[in-house]
Amino acid sequence: MTQAPTTQAPTTQAPTTRTPTRTRITLEDFFADPEFAGPSLSPDGTRIAYLAAHRGRRNLWVRGVDETHADAVAVTHDTRRGISRYHWTGDPRWMLYEQDTDGNEDWHLYRVDLDAPGEPAVDLTPMAPGSRVFGVEPAHERPGTVLVWMNPDPMSIDMFRVDLATGETTLELAQPGLRETWLTDREGRPAFHSVMTEAGDYEFSAVDPDGGRRLLRTVGGPEHPVGVYPQMVTPDGTGLLLGLYQDSDDLRLVRIDRETGEQTVVSAVDGTSLDTLGMLGPGLPQTLLTDRATGEVVAARYVGDRPHLEILDPDFAPVYEALSALSDGVLESASSDESGRLWIAGYTHDREPGVYRLYDHATGESRELFRAHPQLDPADLVPTGAVSFAARDGLPLHGFLTLPPGATRQDAAAERPPLVLVVHGGPWAHDTWGYDPEVQFLANRGYAVLQVNFRGSTGYGRRHLTAAIGELAGAMHDDLIDACDWAVGQGWADPDRIGIYGGSYGGYAALVGVTVTPDRFAAAVDYVGISDLANFMRTLPEFVRPYQVNAWYRYAGDPDVPEQAADLAARSPITMVDRIRTPLLVAQGANDARVVQAESDNIVASLRERGVPVEYLLATDEGHGFGNPENRIRLFRAIERHFAEHLGGSA
Numbered sequence: 001m002t003q004a005p006t007t008q009a010p011t012t013q014a015p016t017t018r019t020p021t022r023t024r025i026t027l028e029d030f031f032a033d034p035e036f037a038g039p040s041l042s043p044d045g046t047r048i049a050y051l052a053a054h055r056g057r058r059n060l061w062v063r064g065v066d067e068t069h070a071d072a073v074a075v076t077h078d079t080r081r082g083i084s085r086y087h088w089t090g091d092p093r094w095m096l097y098e099q100d101t102d103g104n105e106d107w108h109l110y111r112v113d114l115d116a117p118g119e120p121a122v123d124l125t126p127m128a129p130g131s132r133v134f135g136v137e138p139a140h141e142r143p144g145t146v147l148v149w150m151n152p153d154p155m156s157i158d159m160f161r162v163d164l165a166t167g168e169t170t171l172e173l174a175q176p177g178l179r180e181t182w183l184t185d186r187e188g189r190p191a192f193h194s195v196m197t198e199a200g201d202y203e204f205s206a207v208d209p210d211g212g213r214r215l216l217r218t219v220g221g222p223e224h225p226v227g228v229y230p231q232m233v234t235p236d237g238t239g240l241l242l243g244l245y246q247d248s249d250d251l252r253l254v255r256i257d258r259e260t261g262e263q264t265v266v267s268a269v270d271g272t273s274l275d276t277l278g279m280l281g282p283g284l285p286q287t288l289l290t291d292r293a294t295g296e297v298v299a300a301r302y303v304g305d306r307p308h309l310e311i312l313d314p315d316f317a318p319v320y321e322a323l324s325a326l327s328d329g330v331l332e333s334a335s336s337d338e339s340g341r342l343w344i345a346g347y348t349h350d351r352e353p354g355v356y357r358l359y360d361h362a363t364g365e366s367r368e369l370f371r372a373h374p375q376l377d378p379a380d381l382v383p384t385g386a387v388s389f390a391a392r393d394g395l396p397l398h399g400f401l402t403l404p405p406g407a408t409r410q411d412a413a414a415e416r417p418p419l420v421l422v423v424h425g426g427p428w429a430h431d432t433w434g435y436d437p438e439v440q441f442l443a444n445r446g447y448a449v450l451q452v453n454f455r456g457s458t459g460y461g462r463r464h465l466t467a468a469i470g471e472l473a474g475a476m477h478d479d480l481i482d483a484c485d486w487a488v489g490q491g492w493a494d495p496d497r498i499g500i501y502g503g504s505y506g507g508y509a510a511l512v513g514v515t516v517t518p519d520r521f522a523a524a525v526d527y528v529g530i531s532d533l534a535n536f537m538r539t540l541p542e543f544v545r546p547y548q549v550n551a552w553y554r555y556a557g558d559p560d561v562p563e564q565a566a567d568l569a570a571r572s573p574i575t576m577v578d579r580i581r582t583p584l585l586v587a588q589g590a591n592d593a594r595v596v597q598a599e600s601d602n603i604v605a606s607l608r609e610r611g612v613p614v615e616y617l618l619a620t621d622e623g624h625g626f627g628n629p630e631n632r633i634r635l636f637r638a639i640e641r642h643f644a645e646h647l648g649g650s651a
Contacts (some may be wrong), residue, residue, distance in 0.1 A: 018614065022405040022444065023039070023216065023380040024650075025553035027640070030441045031632040033058045033082060033398030034372035038283065039344050039356050042088055043292070048369070051083060052550030057628075062114060065342065065358070066598050069370075075117040076110075081627060085282045087136055090143025097121070103623020104591040107133040109148055113165060124162050124169070125132055128155045130541070135403040142185050142286040147172065147188050154543055159188060159381035178546050184209070185237035186295055188499070191258060192233060192240045196221070201548040204240060206258045216261040219244060221550035222434055222469060223462045225428050229279045232289045239324070241266065243274050243287070249461040251276070253288075253300050267300040267310050267519075274458050280429060285332050285348070291316075293338040303459035305386035305398075305435045306330050307348065319343060319361055326357050326366055329432070344369065350402075351381040353435035382443050385431060389486045391455070391479050395467055397484060398460060399452035400431055401492065405444045409491040418522075418647040419493035423485055423502030423509040426638045427476070428467065431456040438501075441636060444651040448493050456555065472533070472556050473512045473571040480509060481517060496522065497647045501639070503527035504595060505627060511573035511603065514582040523646035525585045525639055528595050528624050531603040532566040532575075534559035538597045577606040585615045585642045587635050589622030 016398045037058070039050035048065055051058050054074040060083055063072035076083055076097060085104055085107075086096040089541045095112045106129065107638045110121040117413045123132055125148065135149040144164050144312050151157045151296030159173040159182070172188055175181060183192035183204075190207045197203060205213040225243055230253070231456055237258070244254045246263070251273035267274075276287040278301075285307065289299040298316035299309045307330055311317050319340075323331055329349030336343045343359040354372020359365075382384055384402045403417070409414045420442050424431050431451040440448045453460055454476050456468025468476050480500075486495040500513045507529015514524045537545075537552050537559050556571070557564035569575050584607070588600035600616070607614045619631045627634045644651035 001465075017191075020518070022446070025380060025441075025444050027441070027633050027636055029373070029375045030444075031636055032435045032629045034354055035374060036069075036356070037372050038084070039346075039369060040088065040335050041342055041344055042092070043090070043220070043338045044092070045339060045342045049086065049088065050370075051086075057080045058084070059111065060086050062117075063093070073117050074110045075114060076121060077118075081621075084627075087138070087146075089146060089164055090138055090140070091164055093497075096124075096136065096146065096164075099138070100132075100623070102591045102621045102624070103627055105132060105591050105593045106130065108304055109133050109136060109150075109162070112433055122167060124148075124164075124167050125150055127152050128154075131475065137188070138651065139188065144308075146280070151543060156543075157543065159184070161188070173179060178543060179527075183231065183233050183240065185233050186235055189237070190585050191237040192216075194228075194231070194547065196547070198549070200554065204236040204242070204256065206261075206634055206635075214261075216240075216256050216258075217242075217263070221253070222466050222554055225551040225555060226279070227464075227547070229403060230274070232288065241288075241297065243276065245462045249463050251459075251462075253297075253524070259476045266297070269302050269310060271303045272304060275303045275432070275462055276458050277429060277432065283317070289316075289334055291340070292336050303432070319359075322361070322364065323357075323359055326359065327352075327355060332434075337374060348432075348434040349364060350384040350433060350435055351378040353437075358574055380444075381435075381440050383392045384439065386433060387486075389483070391475075393475065393478075394461075395455060395464065395479075397452055397479055397483065398449060399456065400433060401451075401487070402439050402443045402449040403492065404446045404448060407492070411491060414493040416491065417448045418483070418497035418499065418500055418643075418649055419450055419487055420450055420647070421480060421513075421521075422451050423480065423500065423506035424453075424457070424503030425502065425506050426453065426458070426503040427454075427456040427555075428458050431458040432459075438636075441640075442643075442649075445640060445644070445651075447499075447643065447647065448487065450483055450487050450493075452480060452483040454483075469555050472508075473516055473626050477509065477512050477516055480513065481520060484520070499523040499525070499643050499647050501525040501527070502529065504529060507595075508573070509534075509648060512571075513635045514584060514634065515573045515576035515579045518579045518581055521582050523583045523585075523643055525587070525642065526594055526600070526603070527587045527635070528589060529586075530595055531573045531599045533557070535567075535602075536595060536599060539598070573600055574581070574606065578610065580607060580612060583613070583642065583646045585617070585638055587617040587626070587638070588619070589624060589626065590618060590620045591623040594624045 032339050037051045049062050057078050060076040061072045087096040098107045100107050109125045114590040131151050133150045137147040139145045148160050161172045162169045181194045182190040185191045193205045195203050202219040204217045205215045230243045240256045252268035255264045255266050277284045287296045298313035322343040327347040329347035331345040332348040346356050355368040358369050387401045430453045440450045488495045500510045502510045507526040510524045510526045537587045557568045559565045586600050604616045
């Protein structure tokens, strides 16, 4: 949410004082795989699928709706990498899941036979290296098939129909070009067409029965750096739902009529934007909740000090009211059977991670299904509070502060806790209220933890987002420094014991922190971060690069334009490596398809050539982030030691 610069005092909802007792929680309790995760009901409501441990990895289990885990059957048997994405199908015999190899993001689609759960899964999408599955949709008219978006040709993302029983794959719809997309109805028929122009604008057209196109709306690109989202054809094919700013600073849900082009605001909240985190991957809160049977949108999620849902379907309102009453957290996920009688609800909460409940709307009865982390006692965790303050140029900034047990606001003469500034990735993402194992781990070890939604973060309006154009290692970094200064000024942190940690863009921010402002941080951790902006852009997967017009090329620069390449170099930590004197820990996955290993190798090699100590963790079986629990525990054990030595927390 953005507003005019203000001279009012900064506001904070930082946590109130707690008892100065601290229960030490083990790394394993924080970073082991959840005992249970991702539950969903079968279409007919008779079974529940979920993820749980099997053979040392997170696998897919199925059980009857009234059964317990003791009655459940493991239907996948992966021993190499945990499963995170799965799908029910219209045929009760088959389930599907997606899996890559050691984090390389070359996703394949596998079939599981529920009549023979002990049999090996079948790869329905055998493809050449570099190809991957991008999306999976059920086929409602032909339940024995599924629609799959994939790119057997690395430069062409097309839609295929896959027969579940035979595995036969048929090209259903070829994309007209890499920057172009057919937007289809529930049966895969083209209803609209989208294209990103060379200039970066998005053009949306209606597709007529004869295949002709009629331009309906052109949307500017910079305010949509990773695409216009949400983007959904209404179930009847007559309308297109888009996340648009229109004449507002806030992202709204807008319907464009296929015949007339008329635009109707379906959902809008003044001063608040749609929460688009769901576009980043599975397991994140979805922007739009839909009815399982009809596909109609029933609710839209918005950003705030706590995220919240706006109800769009009156029939969903009593369900939402009942589900919300089951937790003092925020409803994160709500899925039902096709009848809408049985619901599984998951909740966002800062101290009760991964609580799932089963609710019967016919009887009003509910029961707890399971907790993802039953080993964590909410009483041993600490609250996270929303904070806000102004950047040096007046731009309003919002974030979250989590204090260690017993911490209180202190004047300059008193001992204050060390602080870790945790920087989110993206940069087109945002921090949100809820349980975060990294944050709670750091607080448990005695650190105040500050997260700030710096300019360029999503969720706080168009002005806040586009204020980041041209500001990498500039005003984006100033926002982080301003956040630290605010925390110190408020009495929450020791100015001499501030660390910085982040992954992906956050890793880049950590490296900028110790190069652009080498005296500000006493320790830093770069996790799969960018050190050379030009090399990062040139090594992105080939099919991704045409989409960078509104993203990295617009916000940072085009490495193929000489003067912009020079500016990218000036904003790249690798060219300022001689300024680093802050103790640094670097972590990297060898199979990272987004930020390649060279980004970390080069910064580490440069430091070691100068004799500057740097610890380097390289995981050969990981990609853009560590998915296997033993690697996560290894990483955070190193972070624990690193910050304890240089910031003075506990190890």
